[in-house]
Amino acid sequence: MADAIQFRWREQLDDSQLVTLTLSHGGNAEPGWWNQIRRHSLGWVSAHTGGRVLIGFANVAWDGGDHAFLLDPKVHADYQRRGIGTELVRRCEQAARDAGCSWLHVDFRPELRPFYFQACGFRATDAGLIDLSG
Ligand SMILES: CC(C)(COP(=O)(O)OP(=O)(O)OC[C@H]1O[C@@H](n2cnc3c(N)ncnc32)[C@H](O)[C@@H]1OP(=O)(O)O)[C@@H](O)C(=O)NCCC(=O)NCCS
Numbered sequence: 001m002a003d004a005i006q007f008r009w010r011e012q013l014d015d016s017q018l019v020t021l022t023l024s025h026g027g028n029a030e031p032g033w034w035n036q037i038r039r040h041s042l043g044w045v046s047a048h049t050g051g052r053v054l055i056g057f058a059n060v061a062w063d064g065g066d067h068a069f070l071l072d073p074k075v076h077a078d079y080q081r082r083g084i085g086t087e088l089v090r091r092c093e094q095a096a097r098d099a100g101c102s103w104l105h106v107d108f109r110p111e112l113r114p115f116y117f118q119a120c121g122f123r124a125t126d127a128g129l130i131d132l133s134g
Contacts (some may be wrong), residue, residue: 003048007047007088008048011046022133031110055075055078056084056088058073070105073085104122
């Protein structure tokens with residue numbers, strides 16, 4: 001099904017396109033978010049229908065060495081469960097490999113285990129987290 005969709009690496013995206021995409025799946029869209037984080041990205045994969053219409057996105061952050069970090073994969077609510085998210089992640093994985101990375105990290109909510117472990121091929125590992133926001 002993802003065949004009819006165009007996938008692009010480091011396509012120029014507007015902040016407003018990311019806001020619209022995030023709102024489509026009920027996410028918390030923060031205007032200015034993309035303009036702020038883009039400069040810290042190794043790259044990003046976007047999915048489009050009909051020219052520039054953005055229906056999917058995933059970002060790859062980087063430590064400048066071996067480690068890449070998959071962040072914020074999202075698919076428009078009207079296009080979910082068609083394999084687009086899996087293809088976004090596959091392309092992020094390939095781009096990180098092409099950049100010389102050895103590891104692609106991700107974390108996620110428990111209900112998304114089938115997506116990351118079965119569909120995308122991540123394996124479980126020990127990881128740690130500190131909530132700095134409080
Ligand atoms: C998570 C997300 C990116 C998946 O994109 P998608 O294009 O719908 O995923 P795919 O169609 O490639 O899914 C492949 C498989 O992963 C699993 N999967 C996908 N979404 C899932 C979900 N929400 N819950 C549990 N399993 C899921 C299913 O096994 C699915 O196969 P199936 O449709 O045959 O059952 C999408 O649901 C999304 O944008 N969610 C909102 C934003 C979000 O939570 N992003 C993740 C941040 S960590």
